[in-house]
Amino acid sequence: MKQRALYSGLLVALALGLVGFWLLDHLERVPVVQREPAQREAMRNPYLALERFTERQGGRLARASDARALERLPPGGTLFLDRQRPHLLSAARLQGVLDWVANGGYLIAVAELPGVADPLLDRLGVSRTPQPLRARQPPGVLEVNLPGGARPLHINLAETTLRPGTRQPAWSAGRRPNAAQILHFSVGRGHLTIAADLDAQLSNARIGDNDHAELYWSLLERYDRSAQPQVLLLSRLRMPTLFTWLWETAWAACLAAGALLGLWLWSVVPRFGSIRPEAAPGRRELREHLAAVGRYLWRSGGLAALLSPAREHFQRRLQHRQPAIAALPPEARATALSTLTHRPATAIAAALAGPADTARSFTAALRLLRNLERDL
Template structure:
């Protein structure tokens, strides 16, 4: 009995599982040995932040649920809604035109809310004087500046309605604020003048703003102008670099909005004069439409049309007679009579050659022609050999040659080449 030893192949999966387990164990061990170090890295701002100094303030309004739009030219100011807020972040390009200041004042008087910075350039000062805002003890030309004015009292914002209701219910007056803290109605924020570089000015007084004992303090004021509101605030507090300081972000939300209104905010960063096309659409719309109609008519006239081609008429080809007549007129107008007579003389000599056989003898061409045709020998000599310099000579020679051609043709035995040279 023979025994066959069969070699059995073992499965590789157990070996692979052991290798994988060893690798996983080593990975876990080395991962536990790592020491993590946290570092704070400041990345450079994006191009949106670099191009827009108030990008953070704009995004804060958007994230807070307010509708924000940007105005890029002065023509858009004519379309502002009456109940809206306009923030002049950069009024340089907007206030260069004098009429824009009056438009802004009319818009505020109808219910608009204007937010401006207390600037000292000429255009800003002119706008501020329209709302009786004077900086650094400035006064209007009509005002009398000789008498000293009483100092302005620093006060807080209006008393909330809830406290007024409590006053009515309890019949006890609410304690008046001394003008030190600033209380915001929508949150629990309280800003103290002694600790923060800002304060409110009484909106009911018309006196000039006194110089602050602390130069780092900024003046923030809001007052009513007819049906609208004007807020004066240093807008540089809300730039990308300054809005993160103190509580400027929360202050920006209160300054840019009105408590009892949900306005759309229009920001003016770089307002320029309207371009020519916008101005024409605003002031000459019908002229633009007429000009466009003229362009369409011109295009309709000259633009190629796709379809069946119009057959081209055959070219006008003048006949041989017209060509010969044109050549003769050319020579006649240039007094070139010899060229006109030469073909007739050649034709006479050509017709004379066959007739020499019938008339023997040594005769010249003129003598033979005189013998055959019985014409005057003088006319024949003048027509065949004489110079033609004048019109009467050309007419006489041409008539004589044509008569000779007709006579010689009649004497030919073949009539297939008869030509009529009558004049």
């Protein structure tokens, strides 16, 4: 029994070994490509695949979004201009880019959509026209024949066509005459390529379709004058912030304004330290108190209260100097004073007993009482 079980085990092991050997001999490991959702870096950078493809081919691609990079372009390299650039491509900056191309640079520019201003295409005289709806279905393929190319390249058909003006391109690619998708110009010692939909064709989602990547690298091999293709990709251009621009263009004025602001703050901000002793209040004089009371009565409308002491004072002076006139009734007293001082009796009667409701009547009565006192 034991020998029979041993022989059975050996036979089973031998059979499994033969099956395993056959599987190893007939089966082969094959890599399987599986698409994964875009990660955070690919979602943030739509040209991530283009950057890695350029590095893998032996070139170098630098991506920037600062429009000031157009003012310090490397000689002999390649500039790739994305869309959404008209508001940052001033006339002086555009002329600088064209001068850089004429000195041997290579410019690849994506045409703006129809209806959007494009100073670069306007300078070249290139117009844009949207494709009719029937030409967009089904998704078409455009054949591109590069000068000296080994074979035609195929790219997706764009929804916008380009029409050259008086300046004719060195070569173009399109389905119909005067309706191209790619226009290539020779500018001085450099080259300029205008493409209608190159930004979408070289994006992460479509760079692997047709011959998009091969077209991009073929253009660099032909027109990039550097030892290894060096590409500056300007995408999502933006201007520097206000504070950055002020510091770069008016740093002296910024420093002066900061110094003045610091001095002003130093003069107004309370200082911390020991409390100073308060100065002893000065003793007020009686005339200051009387002047304050007079100002209060004047502002509050108490003119009669101010005029009453003056009339009493004049009446005492009159009794001392002219007791006979002081003993007369008010009407006769005013007449006697008018005869004595040669002043109007009505004015004297108003000063002695008339109302003082206004500032004018109050000052007139007070002035006349003072003059009468001097006349006595």
